[in-house]
Structure formats: C-alpha cells, structure tokens
Amino acid sequence: MRVAEGARPVIRCVGGIVFDPNGRLLLVRRLNPPGEGLWSIPGGRVEPGETDHEAVKRELSEETGLSVTAGELVGSVTRPAADRTYEIHDYLCQVESGVLLAGDDASDVRWASAAILTTLRTSDLLAEGLYTALDEWGQLPRS
Incomplete structure (x- = not known):
C-alpha cells in the first residue's frame, strides 16, 4: 500500500481474465465489500512481498x-472507495488445472457467455466499469 501526501491510501490489486475453450469469461460473485453481490472477474489485493503474477495465481x-x-x-483501472483507492491491474490467464468452485471471497462462480454478461450488465449485477474496461481491452466473451 502506498499513500500520497494528503491523499487516501492506494491499494494495489490484481484481477485474472480467464476464458474457457468456448470463449466464455470466468466471473465470480463478490461475497464481501467492495462490490458485495456483484459479478466481477476474480482477483484481490497484492500482499506484501508478492509479485502481481503470484497474487493473481493465489487469488x-x-x-x-x-x-x-x-x-x-491487459489493462489497469483505478476505483475510489470511501477511505482508499484501489489500483487494479488485470492479467490474461490460462487455466492449468482444478475444479471450478466458489471459495474465499466469492459466493458463486461461473463461465459467462456474451449473452449472460449482457444480462448481468443490464440488470446492474456487474461490477461498476467492468463491461466498459473489458470492451475497451478487447476481452469480452467470444461466445
């Protein structure tokens, strides 16, 4: 965490942009603030001593x-919160192994097609700014 003089703390975070073989995007439903109840790409804070890549793998x-x-x-965004600012760096990731199952800060997890992502967006269930960022970065679901 870094703090500019007279400013709010800046928390470095990472996110993982992951697609399945069908071109669907991996999304998690946030269990806790910020974004509680909203769908987003998985990710979180970079712990002291971690690289971004280590943090993405862990998260x-x-x-x-x-x-x-x-x-x-792929891209970076800044999201202000009540008493801090989140600086989020999103990386393209490939699945090596595992079984998809919500855990830790996620209440649910799913592979989202373009239609599902659009439905989440129009229902205000998608994290603020996520759709726009993914669109600008050319990272929307391909199915």
Whole structure:
C-alpha cells in the first residue's frame, strides 16, 4: 500500500481474465465489500512481498479453485472507495488445472457467455466499469 501526501491510501490489486475453450469469461460473485453481490472477474489485493503474477495465481485459486498461469497485463483501472483507492491491474490467464468452485471471497462462480454478461450488465449485477474496461481491452466473451 502506498499513500500520497494528503491523499487516501492506494491499494494495489490484481484481477485474472480467464476464458474457457468456448470463449466464455470466468466471473465470480463478490461475497464481501467492495462490490458485495456483484459479478466481477476474480482477483484481490497484492500482499506484501508478492509479485502481481503470484497474487493473481493465489487469488484465482482461493476464489475459484482453479490453478492458472498469469500472462500479459491487459489493462489497469483505478476505483475510489470511501477511505482508499484501489489500483487494479488485470492479467490474461490460462487455466492449468482444478475444479471450478466458489471459495474465499466469492459466493458463486461461473463461465459467462456474451449473452449472460449482457444480462448481468443490464440488470446492474456487474461490477461498476467492468463491461466498459473489458470492451475497451478487447476481452469480452467470444461466445
């Protein structure tokens, strides 16, 4: 965590953008704030001493039961919260192994097609700004 003088703390976070062989996007439903009850890509805070890639692997394992390889940085966003700012760096990931199962900070987990993602978006069940960021980065579901 870093803090600019007179500013709110900045919390470094990571997310994993994962597609299945059918082009569906991996989503988790957040169990806790921020974003409680909303669907998002899996991820969370980078712990002290961790690299971004280590944090992505850990977070995806904890939230989805999947072991992944973290690849290239796709994009970054900043999300202000009440008393801090989250700086989120999203990486493209490939599944190595595991069984998809919600865990840790996730109340549910699913592979989302383009139609499901659109439904979540129009129902206000998608994390704020996620659809726009994925669209700008060319990372929407392909099915």
